[in-house]
Amino acid sequence: MEAWLFYIFAIGTLAGGAQVVLRRNPIYGALSLVACFFFLAGIYVLLAAHLIAIVQIIVYAGAVMVLFVFVIMLLNLKEEELGHERVTLWKGIGLAAVLIGTAIVVWQALRPAYPGAPVHDNALRVAGFGTLKEVGHVLYVASVLPFELTSLLLLVAIVAAVVVAKGKI
Amino acid sequence: MLDFVTKFFGAHQAQHYLVLAALLFGLGAAGVVLRRNAIIVLMSIELMLNAVNLTFLAFARFPLVRESPMPVGGFSSGHAAVFFVIATAAAEAAVGLAIIIAVFRSRTSINVDEFDSLRL
Numbered sequence: 001m002e003a004w005l006f007y008i009f010a011i012g013t014l015a016g017g018a019q020v021v022l023r024r025n026p027i028y029g030a031l032s033l034v035a036c037f038f039f040l041a042g043i044y045v046l047l048a049a050h051l052i053a054i055v056q057i058i059v060y061a062g063a064v065m066v067l068f069v070f071v072i073m074l075l076n077l078k079e080e081e082l083g084h085e086r087v088t089l090w091k092g093i094g095l096a097a098v099l100i101g102t103a104i105v106v107w108q109a110l111r112p113a114y115p116g117a118p119v120h121d122n123a124l125r126v127a128g129f130g131t132l133k134e135v136g137h138v139l140y141v142a143s144v145l146p147f148e149l150t151s152l153l154l155l156v157a158i159v160a161a162v163v164v165a166k167g168k169i
Numbered sequence: 170m171l172d173f174v175t176k177f178f179g180a181h182q183a184q185h186y187l188v189l190a191a192l193l194f195g196l197g198a199a200g201v202v203l204r205r206n207a208i209i210v211l212m213s214i215e216l217m218l219n220a221v222n223l224t225f226l227a228f229a230r231f232p233l234v235r236e237s238p239m240p241v242g243g244f245s246s247g248h249a250a251v252f253f254v255i256a257t258a259a260a261e262a263a264v265g266l267a268i269i270i271a272v273f274r275s276r277t278s279i280n281v282d283e284f285d286s287l288r289l
Contacts (some may be wrong), residue, residue, distance in 0.1 A: 010189045016215050017193055021200040026208045033212050040219055045185065047226045052251050058221075059255055062213070066264045071266045072208060075273055082206070091203055099195045106191040112182045113233060121182075122230050122244045129230070130248060138242030138249040150256045157260035165267035167274065 006046055012039035021095070024082060028070045037061040048123035048130045183231035187224060194220035200214040207272075211265045218258045222251045 016036025020029045037060045044053035128134045139147050195217055200213025229247025237243040273279055 006185060010185070012195070013189065014192055017196040020209065020212050020216060021196055021204065026206055026212075029209050029212055033215065037219070040223070043186070043189070043223065047230045048247055049226045052222075052226060052248055052255075055255060057251065059259060060215070060219075064259050067262060067266060068208065068212065071270060074270065075279065077279070080276070093199070095199050095203070096264065098199060099192055102191045102195045103188050106188050107184060109186050110187055120235055122232065126244060129245065131210055134242075134245045135248045135252070138245045139252065142239065142241035142246065143249055145182070146253060150253060153260050154256060157263045161263040161267040164264070165270045169270065
C-alpha cells in the first residue's frame, strides 16, 4: 500500500515539475507547480513528516504560489511578449539524459549505504516522530535563535519587496 | 506489477525518496538553465528547494546512524531544517518577484537575456 502511494505521488510530483519546465505560458507552470507541491506533501506524509506536509500545503501551495499567480496576472503578458522559446529536440534529449544519468548515479551511490531491509526507521523507532510537539520542541529549544532570526528575515523581505516593487516611495 | 517493481528496485525505503529528490533537483536546474522567462526561472528554483527538503526528510526518517549526533531534538532536527528552508524560500520568492516587477516596469520584458545592466 505504502509503495503504491509512493509511486503515485512520485509520478505526480515529477509530472508537475516537468510541466513547469516545459510549458510556455507561466500560468500553466504555476498551476502545475501547485499540483506538484500537493503530491510532494503526500510524499512528506509517507515520510512521517506530518507537520511539514501541512506547512508545505499552507505556505507553498497556499501563500507562495498565490504570490506567483498574482505577479503573473499583474504583468499580464501578451502572447508575443512571452517570446518564441521552444522546447527543441536537443533540449529534450539533454534533459532526459541528465535526469536518467542523475537517477542512475544516485541509485548506485546509495546502494551500499542502505543494504537490505530498513534498519533505522524513525517512524517506528522514535515516539511522536514528525509531530507538532516534537518539531516544536526542536524549534523552540535547540534552535530558538535561528527561529527568531527567521522572523527578522521575513520582516526584511516584506520591506524589501515593497521598496523594490513600488518604485517611488 | 508492483511485485515486479519491488523485486527490481528492492524494498521501499530511503533510496526511492532520494532518487526522486535528485530527479526533482535535476528538473529545477534544467528549468533555470533552459528557460528565459524570469518567473519560470524562479519557479524552478522553488522546485530545487523542495528537492532539498525531500532529502532532509528522507534522511530524518531513514538515517544512516542509529543515534542522532544532535544534542537536543534528535532526528526531528531534519524537520526543523526543512522549516527554515521553507521560510527562506518564501522570503526569496517575495523579493525575487518584486525585482521582476521592478525590471518589467522599466523594460516591459521578463526575458532574462535582456537583463544585462545593473541600472534600472
